[in-house]
Amino acid sequence: MKIPNDSIAEVYAAAADVYRGRISKDDAVERLVRDFPLNPTSVSHMITNLDGMLKGKTPKRAMNVFTWKYFLSHILEDFGQDVFETALRSFEQHVDYHETSKAKPSTDHSMRDLLARFRKDFAIVEPTDSAGEATDTIYPDDIEDPASVLVEGALQRITVNRYERDPVARQKCIEHYGAACIVCGFDFEKRYGAIGAGFIHVHHLVDISSIGGRYQVDPVRDLRPVCPNCHAMLHQERPTMSIESLKQHMAINMSGDREMIADVNEV
Template sequence: MPNREDFNDDEVKIAYSIARGVARGDLTRSAGNRLIIEKLGAKPYTAAQFTEAYPAMLDGILYKKTLSDLAVNIYVEAITAEHGLAKRVLALQAVLRNIEFWEKNESERLGRRAFRKSQRALYQMLLAATPLNVVYPDDVVGSKTYSEGAVTQVLVNRYERDPDARAAAIAHYGCRCCACGFDFEAKYGELGRGFIHVHHIVDLATIGAEYQVDPIKDLRPVCPNCHAMLHTDKPAMDISVLRDLIAATIRRPDAVR
């Protein structure tokens, strides 16, 4: 069989299941690569793409050998079906890391730019098809630290992400946490100025198509710790409930301050 790179769905799925076998330790990576070369007529480099990407996607880390758009699509959907939404989020993070790595490091050879653009569009599409707010929605204002974290971006609920609504909520409530009073600027100085999550207090399940976010009524600035605590419940806990919990904990004589 001649070396090929234009694989169809079924062939990519074969490569996927071999890559999964490698990740599980059923066979070594080089044996997996050989099997892909044998079954698909793939080039060694292409076979290595398939076996490198799978474990990286499960961990949300960078893989350097880029998959085709078709393979990215199949891998992300298969990982979702097999391991659930949290792993889908990690897989998408790995895809984004690959795209960003090559956008930074690739010479402007003809065609590659267009390829990255198409893969980025695919990434956006897969991201848009990811039900949000499942782990917990996150948002950060004025943050450089988090701007590259795909997971953070993925988990943002769109009402919490809307920059105008967020700005209006912060203008009204300030940058202190509405639950515990934490103030990033007071703690971290210049570095913490303007840093806060924004929590959307309306249960997404109750929102209809015509819903318009009301920043004052529906959004509250909260620190990331309290934000995570609020989302330990589904729908999210009331901020007043969390406030009472914090107060009760602080009143305990053995409480650690």
């Protein structure tokens, strides 16, 4: 019995809850079978596949193209770019596994095409080191519409840290720390007046790659308000530079500037 496409959203949501530890796999299967006309074995296999994708394991149970596409798209939206890339590698391992495990190996072009489309359309654009080529670095700052941004005339999809964009977490962070940059102290309202009131980026102290899916953000412990410039500098390193390190960079640079000014004045 095949699972109809219009039930995939329910299966995915339940599987994600299992991964997050909100419900047991058995309870999820029982609920789905009770509420929808679904085959318990197929549901169980799909839940196992999602868990494997999120953990970077090779999912070995077959699913149709629609289901793989739905899972990958929503992993990107719900768990972020790093987890998505892990899931995409798992999907590639799944495709390889089924091609090599058949009695007569053959390429499943529909799966390969899906893999290629996700690589092209959903991966973050990385800067190139090639000589003579332009580089574009996209930082996880507050973009009004994170789903689409025009970069040099081309529509590209990028993602940002969901924790940084959670409006409730963001507001609680700002209520606690204020809207001035925690690194350099810049305050948009003081500089620009009313139009700058409350404007600030919110930075996550820990890279999402080290968090994974089992995580609930604490706005005071995990987030800090930073100006766009400092936010970009924090993401100049991987893993993300600490706020204390960036302050040290600023202090050293400012000390050098003062020495230069003193030398000029002595001339």
